[in-house]
Amino acid sequence: MSRARKLLLAMCLLLPVAAWAGNVPSAKGLFEFRQIATLSKGLERALAARGARVAIIGRVGLPPSVMPPGVEYSHAGFAVYSTIRTADNRMVPGYAVYNLYQGDARTGVSFLMQDYPVDYFAAIHVLKAGVVIPSEKLQRELAETIFSPVYQSLHNPRYSVLANPFRTDYQNCTGFVLDVVFAAIYRTGDPRRIKTNIAAYFEPQPIRVDGLKLAMADATMADVSTDDHTGPIATATFESIARFLVNNGIAKEAFSFVVEPTTLYGSITELQL
Template sequence: MKHLPTVLLFMVLSFVSNITQAGSEQHSKAKFAAQDIASFAKQVEKFAAEKRAHAFIIGRLGQPADELPKGIQFTHTAIAIYSKIKLANGDTAFGYAIHNLYQDSKAPDNSNLVTDYPVDFFWGAQELKAGIIIPDEALQLRIVEAIENGVNKSLHNANYSIIANPYNNQYQNCTEHTLNIINAAIYQTDDMPTIKQRTKSFFKGQKVHVNRFKLALGNMFADGVSTSDHQGKIQTTTFTSIARYLDEYKLLNSAMVITPTQSSALF
């Protein structure tokens, strides 16, 4: 790196900073007042509850939208399950528990499975904006069953790359992990080779519109960024590509974007 011209070095460091920040880390500094985050989290829960969602896919924006590659609307995706939740005072209540794959902030090329709740989920969001994908009821129930049976754990690959290839299991990111669970639920299997074969046959990945030179530099200078699992065009899993996949195969109830002032169709 010391041999790079100063201008090029600055470009490399800027790119690496942006792409690693786009990862789905758990702990981030809040950009909004706690009461605003809590209010928005409750709004999202209420929306899902009114739809009688047992399970849904949830997305948040962890990086400024104008810094994201074309076609990517959300940077972190997870699965929310309607659950009995134990409160801090020992009481129980019903609400949505969110099952995440989070990038490890101390080891960015690794990930951890963490269950948290809507306020936690939106704590470090760049915008109070949520993506909500509600599958049809039959698939919702299969996703709930998969989580209850620990399929999310059996499918977890801790080797993390922000642009993981959905068609193999060399690396995972949060959105590919979510897709793996969905396909495990659809095809009633946790056999990874079978899941990847089905993914290749039916799922259309999102092409990553980032200069290959920059991606190569990302490989060199940032943990959590790798293209070694890709051949040819770079493709990854996104929140929107999951929604389109479910829609194409008639497994989608609704796909929405929610802000504090409105809700609108994802596409």
């Protein structure tokens, strides 16, 4: 096989894994500002109407066609009801988003950031948000954890899209959310205790990816690592975290908020778990 054909084959094999692994952000969003603003403000209003002070929100940051089976949302973070001081020094009520980003360069190194819903949803492929509102008690514990030194201490900047949630070698955005959730539930910042309980009670999402594709992605992409897995690949996803919260009776409500792109009509739909 010629070198060109080998490269073409590699490219074709890698496309889905490469896309799911985060990939290069587009220079321009798929949606107009008014569409993104309607989704983000509509979500804020849906959360506020339910009295949610802390919620876990997911976004569809990648084309559904490249996502592995059972995974719709590519990213997750915490929405926290806040008083926001604006640049012109006014105080307004709304939600701030706390989450782990990998960064545009995809170096396999992540960072924590606080931004706002319109930033969080700026680069999405579907005008849709996944939402889990934890129980009142868990919301209080999450707020306390997020605004404590534990939150920063749980961050591992070594990013892998396939990070094993039972181990501390790598972390992805959803793995970070999971660690914070368990830190809040068990009121601890001890990574060993957190991981022990995750292993005992959390069922990660199996990721079915062709072995050859995976090996090539592992070899060529800084943000794909598989050496923290000894068996089948499984990782934390927005859906698996939602299932954990719902199945353990510590979710007050779980739903999707969807905006119709043309009419900008927002609606609540069932979260597919």
